Amino acid sequence: MNIGDKVRILHGNESGVITKISSGGMVEIEIEDGFRIPVHRREVVVVSAVEKQYFGGAQAPSQTPSVLDGGTVSGEGVFLGYIPLNDKDHSIYICNDSVRTYFVLVAEIFGENCKTLLADKIGPNGSMKVGEKSIADFEEWPMLLVQLFPIHEKIEKQLPSIERRIKFKASSFFRSKGKIPVLGKNGYVFKLSENTKEINVQELNAELNEGKMVEQPTFKKPPREIDLHIEKLVEDHSKMSNSEMLRLQLKTFETNLNQAIASGMDEITFVHGIGNGVLRKEIHKILSQMGNIKYFQDSQKDRFGYGATLVRIS
Structure with a gap:
């Protein structure tokens, strides 16, 4: 009696394969449904090929269908x-x-x-x-x-x-x-x-995407002129610090510039005012570091006294 032998339990209806032989005469049997049970070796008998042929026992289904048992x-x-x-x-x-x-x-x-x-x-x-x-x-x-x-x-x-x-x-x-x-x-x-x-990768993708609408990204086109004066951005800025106002103005500038680029606009103007020149300086610094800007320049002296910047998008 060895590991791998097909055996039948004498006092029961179960049959299976020996997967382990332990000391003390115990063997472990894996039965057809995958469960393993310990049995004393005196309680099992090896099923021979002659016995299987004589009784015409049906062969259990195998997980390797291309292999013929024995x-x-x-x-x-x-x-x-x-x-x-x-x-x-x-x-x-x-x-x-x-x-x-x-x-x-x-x-x-x-x-x-x-x-x-x-x-x-x-x-x-x-x-x-x-x-x-x-x-x-x-x-x-x-x-x-x-x-x-x-x-x-x-x-x-x-x-x-x-x-x-x-x-x-x-x-x-x-x-x-x-x-x-x-x-x-x-x-x-x-x-x-x-x-x-x-x-087939194409068929697989079609099956995975079947019934799904592929959403195309859309970008909102901003106005051609954006006023960054703080009173145009918030109703009450009396409790905002100078740094908070500057961050909001720069965020508004970057959001509208990105939307202008993504939507295919050729130019956009940002009105920042003259003031102390901090906002203008920060805007020009950001524009100078971008690769998809053709040029930018002070603009609209007649209206804003050079308090605006025209951006030409490449």
Whole structure:
């Protein structure tokens, strides 16, 4: 009785796969629905292939539909194979039973981290060893990432890449016995290149945006002349400090200038008055640092006594 054996509980209707053998004669069995139960080994019996054939028991559905339990693999493609070295250790192979050459990458995933096990080109009827794993550590096996990139050695239709993220369950792994293609050895085999679908980005975007109206950004066009005198901006500024008034005036200036640029205006005039010249100086400083301004100049002496700045937008 070993890990991976299909067993039946003598005093019950449950059957499953041995996932762990503990001291004291206890074994852990994963039954069909994924639950694991501890049972004494005297209470279980190994289900042999002869018994299954004689009674005509139906095979439980497998999570690897391309693998025939205890038989051969259907169809050509790329396969992941686990070949037993002894009763515990297994060698892992990538086998390419197809006419296509692939660049293959295999990595173990540890949360947000990963470890690359293999990165190489595999040709038709080729195989590559990925590593080794012990069945005794089955529960601790990390998720396995396999990526296959078809190599087009001539001008032809582009084929989609293949990606598989594999986290084995005992109930599916130990039912996947078969003859591993290319190598011709018995082991546990999984078809990687089945049920692939090419992703059409345009169709995917259309599905994601179906029924949604794409909003186009709109920008309010400001008046061609903006008066920045504080009494034009607030009803009562008697309690505002000079710095607060200046910040509000500059914010109003920048908001209207940005709207003028975004809406495609060619010019705009800001009326700031003469006063002590602080607001004018700050406005000219900002304009001198902008790249989309053609020029700016004092303007409208007849109306404001050079208390305004004309801005020409490039």
